[in-house]
């Protein structure tokens with residue numbers, strides 16, 4: 001099974017491919033540059049849900065997921081993974097920890113009203129959550145030592161204790177936030193490809209302190225996690241474990 005991984009920035013992409021090789025094969029497909037390492041095609045699609053959705057959609061539609069060669073079928077990608085660094089909610093997800101999303105949630109998609117934030121579904125359209133395959137989430141977490149919980153997709157990085165508290169009140173099962181997961185999930189859903197989100201925690205969600213971000217440590221944790229994924233994916237039986 002070929003896996004598409006979507007990161008925001010090139011250093012995250014390279015942290016993923018480094019788990020397998022120092023010299024990934026580079027494939028230019030319309031709208032995306034795929035770095036191929038083993039079963040993983042990795043694209044740095046840009047920051048934010050819109051960039052991530054566009055990059056994921058182009059890569060998925062490119063046909064690059066089709067295996068070629070003797071005995072191979074024309075299989076599309078079997079899994080899409082939104083991956084990178086992220087902010088962790090204290091105390092559950094400390095800096096340096098790894099998170100696998102049990103739910104991928106659009107936390108700021110909706111409307112502000114005098115009574116507070118109203119999610120898009122309460123407005124009568126759209127969706128606010130994708131649920132990755134539960135068995136795969138469990139197995140990836142077990143193999144990598146990751147925590148599981150909801151990962152919020154936000155368009156604005158949280159920068160205050162008040163906003164962090166409000167997000168946790170609205171999403172009590174949230175353990176992390178990042179900016180791409182929901183966009184990747186939207187693209188994957190259109191082709192009925194299962195989706196995962198894996199985040200290495202580089203900073204705490206809360207008052208902005210860019211100097212405290214531990215990006216190098218988080219990128220190393222991401223590399224280590226992807227190095228442990230191959231046996232998990234080889235043992236995964238997709239039809240029995242679909243997302244909802």
Ligand SMILES: O=C(O)c1cccc(C(=O)CC[C@H]2O[C@@H](n3cnc4c(=O)[nH]cnc43)[C@H](O)[C@@H]2O)c1
Pocket residue numbers: 008009011012046047048084085086087088154156157158177178179180202203204205215
């Ligand atoms: O400055 C650098 O060297 C650097 C290296 C790697 C990545 C970055 C980024 O800024 C990545 C942005 C990416 O990270 C996610 N992220 C990380 N922390 C948070 C957060 O607290 N809240 C939301 N998103 C976060 C996010 O997915 C960004 O797209 C810089």
